[in-house]
Amino acid sequence: GAGVSQSPSNKVTEKGKDVELRCDPISGHTALYWYRQSLGQGLEFLIYFQGNSAPDKSGLPSDRFSAERTGGSVSTLTIQRTQQEDSAVYLCASSLQSGTGQETQYFGPGTRLLVL
Amino acid sequence: RKEVEQDPGPFNVPEGATVAFNCTYSNSASQSFFWYRQDCRKEPKLLMSVYSSGNEDGRFTAQLNRASQYISLLIRDSKLSDSATYLCAVNINKLVFGAGTILRVKS
Numbered sequence: 136g137a138g139v140s141q142s143p144s145n146k147v148t149e150k151g152k153d154v155e156l157r158c159d160p161i162s163g164h165t166a167l168y169w170y171r172q173s174l175g176q177g178l179e180f181l182i183y184f185q186g187n188s189a190p191d192k193s194g195l196p197s198d199r200f201s202a203e204r205t206g207g208s209v210s211t212l213t214i215q216r217t218q219q220e221d222s223a224v225y226l227c228a229s230s231l232q233s234g235t236g237q238e239t240q241y242f243g244p245g246t247r248l249l250v251l
Numbered sequence: 252r253k254e255v256e257q258d259p260g261p262f263n264v265p266e267g268a269t270v271a272f273n274c275t276y277s278n279s280a281s282q283s284f285f286w287y288r289q290d291c292r293k294e295p296k297l298l299m300s301v302y303s304s305g306n307e308d309g310r311f312t313a314q315l316n317r318a319s320q321y322i323s324l325l326i327r328d329s330k331l332s333d334s335a336t337y338l339c340a341v342n343i344n345k346l347v348f349g350a351g352t353i354l355r356v357k358s
Contacts, residue, residue: 168346177338177350178295191345226294239285240346242294
C-alpha cells in the first residue's frame with residue numbers, strides 16, 4: 136500500500152525566500168508529525184497534528200516556521216525568510232491514532248532543503 | 252543532559268560478529284521504546300519495539316532496563332546489510348530520538 140509521501144524530494148532556495156514542504160500521510164492515519172534532521176544528527180521534533188489540530192508545537196524553532204493540516208490528511212510546513220541554518224532534511228511521519236508517541240510512526244522519504 | 256543519548260560510533264565489526272548498542276534516557280516516566288534503522292540518505296524505518304520483558308526478532312534482541320534507564324539492541328551473526336545507523340526512540344509524551352549509532356559490518 137501507499138506509504139507516507141513528501142514533496143519536493145529536494146529543494147534549493149536562496150536565503151530570505153519562503154519554502155513550502157508537503158506531506159501526504161498514510162490513508163487513515165490521524166496523527167502526523169514533522170521532524171528535522173541535520174547532517175549527522177538525530178531527529179528533532181517540530182510539531183504534531185491530531186486530525187487538523189496541533190496540540191504540540193513546542194519544537195518549532197522560531198516564528199518563521201508554521202504548519203497546517205487540512206481535511207485530516209495533507210500537511211504543509213512553511214518556512215518563511217529561510218536562513219542557512221534551516222538547511223536539513225525535513226521528515227514527516229504518520230501514525231494510526233493518537234500522538235502520544237506510543238504508536239508506530241511511519242516515515243516519508245523526506246525533503247532535503249538547502250538554503251544558499 | 253540530553254533526553255536520549257547514544258554512542259555515535261562507528262562500530263566497525265566483521266561479518267558474523269555479535270554487536271550491542273545501548274541507549275540511555277533521562278525521563279523515568281518514559282512509557283514506550285523503539286529501535287529504528289536508518290540507511291544513508293533514507294528515512295528511518297522501525298526495526299522493533301522494546302518491551303519490558305525483552306523481545307527477540309530473528310538475529311535482533313531488544314531489552315529494557317528501567318532501573319538503569321537504558322535500552323539495548325543486540326545483533327547476532329552480523330551481515331553486511333546490517334550496516335546502517337540505529338536510532339533509539341523513547342516516548343516522553345512524544346517520541347524523542349537519539350542521534351543514532353553507526354554500524355559498519357565488513358567482510
